[in-house]
């Protein structure tokens with residue numbers, strides 16, 4: 293991605309005092325999982341309990357288990373169907389029972405191998421089993437590499453009065469280490485890959501808060517190759533995104549900073565709109581965040597915080613990011629392609645409820661305070677700002693920008 297090309301094992305430190313850890317990013321890193329885990333937790337832990345996502349290839353999980361065994365761990369493995377449905381208290385209880393049955397001790401290790409859902413679940417179990425045991429995350433989706441496994445948020449969902457309440461039960465529990473092996477992304481379905489790109493664009497738009505004002509533009513330049521998933525390019529992309537998230541988390545580990553303190557609230561860019569889109573459409577979270585970025589850019593325009601061409605630029609960037617190579621053109625063998633390059637869910641308007649109803653739903657967002665929504669809006673210099681209780685006309689401008697009426 294132009295600015296930096298440092299090789300294949302790049303680590304980023306998440307600086308959190310005694311909870312500091314390394315996020316290793318590279319290709320073929322799963323072979324070093326045992327070594328990394330051993331270095332992170334020391335010699336005391338004897339057992340490694342793997343929680344594996346069923347979507348990850350068996351060979352990848354085998355390599356992980358082999359590497360842990362090679363580092364002296366006695367390995368137990370449980371496979372869980374990945375995706376949002378695994379984030380329940382029921383699954384957490386099952387894992388807790390199995391841990392207890394294997395006599396897992398306080399110094400023993402949990403290893404999560406999977407997407408953000410499996411890592412959130414396994415991280416939560418690690419936080420509460422015997423009041424906390426070490427966890428190493430081995431994220432296998434782009435989104436979980438750049439976002440979910442950095443920062444220590446873990447948790448499961450609740451169903452309340454028939455409605456899904458995401459991440460209602462959880463804990464902050466920082467991992468001992470993270471190993472993000474870009475090779476595993478080869479088997480990731482294309483829409484999941486694209487959803488991860490949505491979060492990457494978000495990081496790019498706040499990159500200047502973490503010393504990387506070029507990330508957004510470099511990502512756009514790299515797009516034509518990214519869908520082929522070359523490990524070196526992915527390593528660069530993931531590492532730079534992890535750096536942005538790590539820098540923000542290091543300033544505000546528990547999301548307690550004031551709105552203008554450059555803290556974790558910035559990571560909600562695109563999310564207030566995104567969550568509402570998510571509950572009204574079949575789109576994936578990262579896809580909704582990307583549309584949320586367009587809406588948030590329209591709010592910036594409406595509030596005169598950015599010029600009109602800014603919205604145009606963000607909209608065309610999201611479109612560019614969401615168009616994958618056509619079959620037979622750039623796609624490398626073994627990598628899935630979207631049959632119609634112009635994805636209808638992004639190019640055509642979504643079928644959303646009326647704007648007034650959408651704005652009502654924004655007031656219910658869990659990040660709103662006292663029913664007062666807070667919107668993070670992007671500025672032109674790759675920074676963002678939190679707006680409290682924005683004018684409904686500004687919110688309506690946001691919704692109109694993505695086709696709501």
Ligand SMILES: NC(=O)c1ccc[n+]([C@@H]2O[C@H](COP(=O)([O-])OP(=O)(O)OC[C@H]3O[C@@H](n4cnc5c(N)ncnc54)[C@H](O)[C@@H]3O)[C@@H](O)[C@H]2O)c1
Pocket residue numbers: 345346347348349373374375376379406407408409410412432433434435436439440441442443444445446458459476477478479480481484487577
């Ligand atoms: N803790 C945090 O800070 C944080 C941040 C962002 C998102 N999240 C959470 O992350 C979750 C979303 O994570 P996600 O986008 O990774 O999706 P996901 O975990 O739901 O996984 C998506 C699908 O990809 C499959 N999969 C995983 N790795 C694969 C691979 N290498 N090859 C093929 N298939 C694979 C899974 O089985 C699943 O079917 C949500 O629950 C969200 O709340 C947490």
